Amino acid sequence: MHSLWLIPIFPLVGFLINGMLGRRFSKTVINTVAVGSVVLSFLWVLKALSALAPLNETYVEHYFTWISSGTLDIGFDFAIDRLTMVMLLVVTGIGSLIHVYATGYMAHEGGYYRFFAYLNLFMFFMLTLVLAANYVLLFVGWEGVGLCSYLLIGFYFLKKSASDAGKKAFIVNRIGDFGFSLAMFLIVISFGTLDFQKVFAKASTISPEVQYGSITTICLLLLVGAIGKSAQIPLYVWLPDAMEGPTPVSALIHAATMVTAGVYMIARSATLFERAPIAMDVVAYIGLATAVMAATIGLVQNDIKKVYAYSTVSQLGYMFLGCGVGAFSAGIWHVVTHAFFKALLFLGAGSVIHACAGEQDMQKMGGLMKKIPITFAVLFIAAMAIAGVPPLSGHYSKDAILMAAHARAPWMYWVGVVTAGMTAFYVFRSIFLTFFGEYRGKAHPHESPAVMWVPLAVLAVLSLIGGYAFNIPEFLSPVLPMHGGVHDESLATIATAAGLAGILLAAICYLFVPSIPGALASAFAPIYQTLYDKYYVDELYNVSIVKPIANGSREILWKGADVGVFDALVNGAGTTSMALGGLLRKMQSGNLRTYASWVLIGILLVMGGFAVYGGAK
C-alpha cells in the first residue's frame, strides 16, 4: 500500500482546521496550515510516484465497498496511472504555488481564513476527482469542485455581481452534470459496472460504432458534462463571469485545474470515445468553434481578466479539438502547458491589478514596465508561451494538436492556425496596453512582495521549458494511444508564423500606430460592437431561457399553483375549522342553565331514539 488516500486527506484536514478554528488563528497559522497541507500532499504525490515508478500498469487501492446493490458494486477506490500522475503533479504543484501566491495577494482581504479553507477544500475534491477509480467517485470530486468554484466566485458575496456570477456558474454546471449522470446510468445499463478498468476492458472488445448507438450516446452525454465543466459552447457563459472571484481563484480553478477536468474526463474515457467516431467529431467541432469564438471575443475586451478568461475558453477549445481528433495525449499536454502559462498570466494579471490598486481596465494602465519589472518579465514569458513562440511550452502542445487536426481534416488545421494568430494578437495587445506607452491611471503602482513574485518566477521557468522538458504524449503512450499526424516541419512553421504575425500585428496596432485600433473599431462598428458585447449570447440566453423560466415560475408555479392551489387548500382547511369552531363556541355560553338544558335535550333525544327505534336487543 502506498496510502494514496493521504494525498487528498491533507488538504481536507487543512480545510477542517482552518474552516472550524481559522477565525481565531493569526494569519501566520492560517498560512502554515493552508499552504503546508497542499505542499504535504505534493510531497506525498512525489513519494508515491517515485515508489511506483515506472508505473506502466494501473495501480489501484481499494478502501471499502461504497455502494452495493444487486450486481452493481461501487468501491471507494483510488487508482493511479500515468495520466493520473500527470494531473496529480499539475494539481498539487501548481496548487502549491498558487497557495503561496494567495497568501500575499489576499493579505489585506477580509475573510482570510474562509478563503483558504475553501481553497483547501477545492484541492481535496480536485484530487479525489483525479484519483477516482470509477465514474461515481469522479463525480463526487466533479460536484465538489463545482461547489468550491461557486463558493470562491461568490467570495465577495456582498457584491451582487459576484454572488450572481457564483450562482450562474453553479446553475450552468448543473446542465452539464445532468448529462454526466445520465451517461453514468447508461454505462451501468450497457456495461453493468462503473469501474474504469472494467468498463474499458469490456468496451475494448467492441468494434467502433459507425452508426449511432449506445456508446455514441454515452460519449455524447459525457461530452455534455465536459462542456459544462470546461466551458465550451454552448455552456461557456459562466467562465467569463467567474472572474468576479479573487485572482488566485481564477488562476487555480478557472484556468489551471478545474476547467480542465472535462478534458481529463474525456481523455480518461478515451477507450469509449475511440469507439464512437460520431461523438469524436462532435467533440472536435465544439472545441474548434469554441476556440474561434472565444478568441474573437478576446480581441476587443478591455478588462484584463476578461481577456484571459476568454483566452482560457479558447484554449480549452484547443484541448477539446485535440481530444476530438484522437490526440488525447496532445490534449492533456496542452492541459499541462496551459496550466503553466495561464496560471502565470492570471497571477501576473493579479499582480498588475494589485499594483494598480484594484484597477482591471487596461485602458487605465500602460507604461508599467519600469514600475513592476518582475511582473512584466514573467507576463511577457507567459504571453510568448501562449502565442506559441518556440521553444516555449505552448509551442509544443499547440503544434501537437494542430498536427493531429491536420491529419484528421486540413481545414481544422487552418482554422486552428488562424485562432493561434488571434491568440497571439489579443495576449500581446494586453501586454502592450498594460506595460508600454504612458501610464494612464491614477494609483501609484508598486511591485508585489516576494511571496507573490517567487511563485510567478517558478511558473515562468515552467512556461519556458515546460514543453521541451516534458514530452507528455510520449510519457502517456502506455495509457493513451498516440494518434495524429507525423510532425510536419512546414505545418509547424506556418503555425509559428501565425503566432508571430499576431504579435507583430499587435505591436503595430498598439505600439507604433496607436490610431489603427480606433479607426478599425469605427470603420467596422457593427462587428466591433458585436464582439465587444460577446455576440449577445448572454442576452440571447436571458431572453430565450432565463426569462421564460423566471416568468413561468412566477406566474404559473408561484402565483398559479402555489398561491392558487396549495396555499388555498391549506388556508381553506384552516378557515373552515375556524368557522366550525366559531359555531360550536356559541354553545359554550358560560350560563349553567344553558348547559343543563343541553344535557336535558341530549337525554331526551337519546331516549326518544330508544323509544322510536327500540333499545339494545
Added chain:
Amino acid sequence: MPNVPVPLNYYLTLSAILFMIGAAGFIIRRNIITVFMSIELMLNAVNLTFVTFSYQFRQVDGHIYSFFVMVVAAAEAAVGLAIILTVFKNRSTLTIDDVSSMKN
C-alpha cells in the same frame, strides 16, 4: 272489589312528571335553594322508578339502589347546604347568576 294492582304505567308516568318538574325547576329557577330542591326532586323521581321496577320484577336490586341514592342525596344535602350557607354569608345573595364565575 278485587285486589287489582296499580298498573306499572301509573308509577312510571308519575316518576316522569316528577322528574320533569325537577328538571324544569333546575333550569328555570334562580334561587339556589329552589335549584337544590329541584335536584332532590329529580333524585326521588328516579328512586320511585327503581322501587317500581324492583316491585315489578320481584328483585331486590332496585331497593338497594334507591337506598344508595338516598345516602348520596343525604350527604349531598349536607355538603350542599353548607356551601349555600357560606355563599350567602360571603355574597349576601342567593341568586344563582350572581355567584357564577364562568365567562367573566
